Amino acid sequence: MPELPEVETIRRALVEPLTGRRILLAELRLPRLLLGFPAADFSAKLKGQKIRAVIRRGKYLVLELDKYALIVHLGMTGQLTAASRDATENPNFHKTVTGLQKPVGVHPVDKHTHLILHLDQGGRLLFRDPRTFGKLVLVPGHKWREHPRLSKLGPEPLEMKIAEVVPTFPKDSIRPVKALLLDQEFLAGVGNIYADEALFLAGIHPRRKVKTLKPAEKTVLLKAVQSVLRKGIKYQGTTFSDYRKPDGGKGGNYERLMVYGRGGMPCRICGTTLHKTVVAQRGTVFCPLCQPLASPRKKPV
Ligand SMILES: [Zn+2]
Structure with a gap:
């Protein structure tokens, strides 16, 4: 699932092709992905709107338009690509491929392309989501931060003041710390990948009780x-x-992960075999040596 770094990467790459562009036609091909707004009105409302800003909040991407805000959540498999109308199709997409063999490049419009924004100057924004856990929310005006899906989000991890967030750890909680990191009301934008990576870097066992x-x-x-x-x-x-x-290209961070996706492989620091388990209903990888479960105690004098 795309987490903060993936959504931020997408945001940065979309600023230039989208900002200032006018929507000529909004083609919503899977109406059930749109929440809180009548799908029948969607295209009419978006037609002629200019994209004013491309913003990220947690794992949400927000397109601020003249009179609306379009909130996009990529779910499990959502992809946002910018492609000119006359972009040539990559023939590799017509071969049957699976898993890691999936080709790169802008995917041509297919049955999984659920929204197409046709823009002036020949641009297009494609939202493609094979598993359809993604969500689109259209809200009038620019008060998208008050939408129920976003109003309760915790601080932005890259903008937070650490000294202000430390006291917000629930003091009596017996939840595993990994569950807290995944809680979007505690911190916005951290998911399974970066929770495992952060716990490893901090040397903290994912099952440590928050208290x-x-x-x-x-x-x-x-x-x-x-x-x-x-x-x-x-x-x-x-x-x-x-x-x-x-x-349409792949990110470069997969090969650089320390633990996520590396269960059964040697720890990059100490060589111990990384354990794979389930914490907070999520597959979790950690190093039993670098991340001991017992809290560190002062040695007896
Ligand atoms: Zn280790």
């Missing part, structure tokens, strides 16, 4: 979250299956 974390560990963990997210953005996101940049 056992010391303030210094919370600080280390939040710094680790920022570090792995920045690295993810630097390498333009993690592609192990469906995530694509707006030019």
Whole structure:
């Protein structure tokens, strides 16, 4: 699932091709992906609207238009690509491929292309989502931050002040710390990949109970979250299956992950075999040596 670094990579790549462009035609091909707005009115409302800004909040991408905001959540397999109307099709997409063999490049319009924004100057924005867990929300005006899906989001990890977030760890919680990192009301934008990576970098076991974390560990963990997210953005996101940049290319962070997707392989730091387990109903990989379950104790004098 695209997380903060993937959505931010998409946002950065869409600013130039989308900002200032006018929507000539909005072609919604799977109306059930649109929430909170009558699909029958969608095209009429978007026609003629200019795209004013491309913004990210957590894992959400927001297109601010003249009179509306279009909120996009990519779900599990959503892809947003920018392609000119006369872009040539990549013939590799017509071969049967699976998993990691999926070709790169802008995918031609097919049965999984659920929204096409036709823009002036010959541009198009394509939203493609094979598993259809993605969501589109159209809200009038620019008060999208008040929409129920976004109003409760926690702080932006790359903009937060760590000293202000440390006291927001619930003090009596017996939840595993990984569950807290995945909680979008605690922090916005962290998902399974970057939660595992941050816990590894911080040397904290994913099953540690939140109430056992010391303030210094919370600080280390939040710094680790920022570090792995920045690295993810630097390498333009993690592609192990469906995530694509707006030019259709893959992100470069997959090969650089320390633990996620590496269960059974040796730890890159100590060589111990990485364990794969389930925490907070999510597949979780950690190093049993680098991330001990017991909280560190002072040695007896
Ligand atoms: Zn290790």
